[in-house]
Amino acid sequence: MSETITVNGVSQPLPDDVRVSLLDFLRQHLGLTGTKKGCDHGQCGACTVLVDGFRINSCLTLAAMHADQEVTTIEGLGTPEDPSALQRAFVEHDAFQCGYCTPGQICSATALLEEIRSEWPSDASDDLAAPTLTDEEIRERMSGNLCRCGAYANILAAIRQVAEEDA
Amino acid sequence: MRPFDYIRATDPTDAAERTSAPGAMAIAGGTNLIDLMKLQVETPDTLVDVGRLDMGSIEEAGDGLRIGALVTNTATAVHPKVRADYPVLARAILAGATQQLRNKATTAGNLCQRTRCTYFTNIDQPCNKRAPGSGCGAMGGVARLHAILGTSDQCIATYPGDMAVAMAALDAHVHIQGGRGGDRQVPVREFHRLPGETPWQDNVLESGEIITAVTLPLPVKGKQIYRKVRERSSYAFALVSIAAIVAMDGGRIARADLAFGGLAHKPWHDPRLADLLVGEAPSPALFEKAADVLLDEADARGGSEFKIPLARRTLTAVLTEATETRT
Missing domain, CATH: 1.10.150.120 ([2Fe-2S]-binding domain)
Structure with missing residues (x-):
């Protein structure tokens, strides 16, 4: 798939395997391990990210469903030097x-x-x-x-x- | 998760056609379906993503409000017209799930969500809904979230949602496109089924049919209440919930549209309740009589006997509040 998704302002190619959840894509494909996997079933909220400004559980959605959308993770909210x-x-x-x-x-x-x-x-x-x-x-x-x-x-x-x- | 093909539908007709293929399922928000796919309760061969179709707006129609199939639960609950004229619907949606889930969940997906019966979601357990003919683990098992009305020997699962309970009280209609019968409208009160001998059929939607919208009738006068009783104060499914639209006229009840969640395989609507209540002066004795009618065939198989008195008390509390009756 040649589609892209924007994560913390950077355009990224979507994974080839459509089964990859947005959470696994962030953690395993992009190395953005700030977003956490707790229950992986939408119960705990550890995987919460912002998509086009709305908070969602990244474990209960496929990365492929978010082509052309903008994801913000904890890494995109601030840095140790300049926290939110x-x-x-x-x-x-x-x-x-x-x-x-x-x-x-x-x-x-x-x-x-x-x-x-x-x-x-x-x-x-x-x-x-x-x-x-x-x-x-x-x-x-x-x-x-x-x-x-x-x-x-x-x-x-x-x-x-x-x-x-x-x- | 089992491998599957992922395709995006181009329009509702394309979606109806593609989801009619064996093993194909529509996905929009996906919060329930992806969870069930991880558990291998659902194992589609093809996911047809309908999420980008043009069905995501709320429009004022001459005869009410049209909520597109893909409007998120959040967008419905915060819509000024819904908050002002259909507060029972806003309240019901806000009483369900979490902000994260409501931001993803859609009108159509919420209507089609599956039961949260733990025997249904555990593939090591028998379940006539998931594996027809395998039996029911919930009967005689741990069954606190289970039905006490309209059950069958096959299934005691409940429809878990809140939104549809309010829509049933409001007598909203589901608009459906495609399928052999062409376009059709089904009242929300008739959209979900009782389990009977075919508990795997949650609702009347047929293969190759796509929900396009839900329409609410013109706003009605009266007090609107959504009361949800659950085991913790937030993010829990209803043990009992009641959506009520009650109007008074000259000290008598002029309107009593009631629907119940947590009690049955569908949002429960019993026309005998309005027949009993309308035209009467409100009183504790009348409310007890209404509860007698609601629960005359109640049957708890499992651990949900407590729901019978709970439903009675919740109904009398809601009617007391709605009619401002002194007790």
Whole structure:
């Protein structure tokens, strides 16, 4: 297949084997091992990436389905020298223990901030037309990202801080 | 994952034709299908990607709202018109899955998603839905997510979704293209099947047919509620869910469109409930009578006996809230 996909701004040829998931393509073909494989069944969220700005589980989609689309992984959000606001806040709040779920958490939260800016409602919203930013909202919106170490309180604090800076 | 061919359909007619080939399946968001392919529950020879077809918009039609087959669950739930006029649908979608999954999941794919019965998804277990004639592991097994209404000796699986439950309450219609009968419309209430003797048939879609859209009727007056009871507060399938559109007029119930999730092989709609409720003054006794009607043939085979009282209590709670009845 001569089709391409753009990952973190760089155009890449799609794999020949159509079975390759977007997750395996990122990790094994491109060496972008920031994106993690947890459950490989869309339950844990460790594989969360952004496709054309929307957060998805990269384990539950084929790379071939994303020809001509733009993928952003944790490597595309910031660098150790120049971290994103969320990456900095996660460090500041100690929002992890083992760190395995962290790239997925940060990709997910990056999209969450945009969704809140767009006033998208969630299951926790009292008012579908104008959701307000509460801890309950952030918890609900992050329910697709599990943390086996249980760093949820600090993850919440990190996201809340950036969301408030944003507002 | 077993090897397969991957092709992209060029238009709905092409998609209908290509998916009519033996072993061919349509894929759009893929969140359910790819999961089942990894488990080898589904082993298609050919995947026909319909994801780029021009069926991804929501349009106001003269007689309601037309939601394209490929509109994502997210796009439907955040659409201003859906939020304002069909809040039961927005609420139902937001109560399902996670933001990551809703961003991928489509209208048509959500309607066609398979049961989450763990005997269906485990190829080492007997399952009449996955392997016809092999038996049912869920009956007498661990079956908390299973049906209590409309079951058969072959299957006690539930339809797992939330979106279609709201669409059933709203009396939405599924638009289908292709197939021997040409284009047709099927009410969501009749789209999914009961298991009967052919539990492998989840719905009435035939080989070579493609869903193109779902249409919602004109907005109706009344209170719209989606109540979902589950084992954790987010990202879990319904034990019992209720979509309700209830209107009052002069202290009496003027409209009571109810549909139930988690209870059956399809979003459950029982026309006897509206017959019983409409024209009556709301009261706890009336709500108990409605629950009697809903559950008169309830039958739990497995571990889901608890769903019978749970469905009763959830129904009375929803009707109490919808009619603002003091208890």
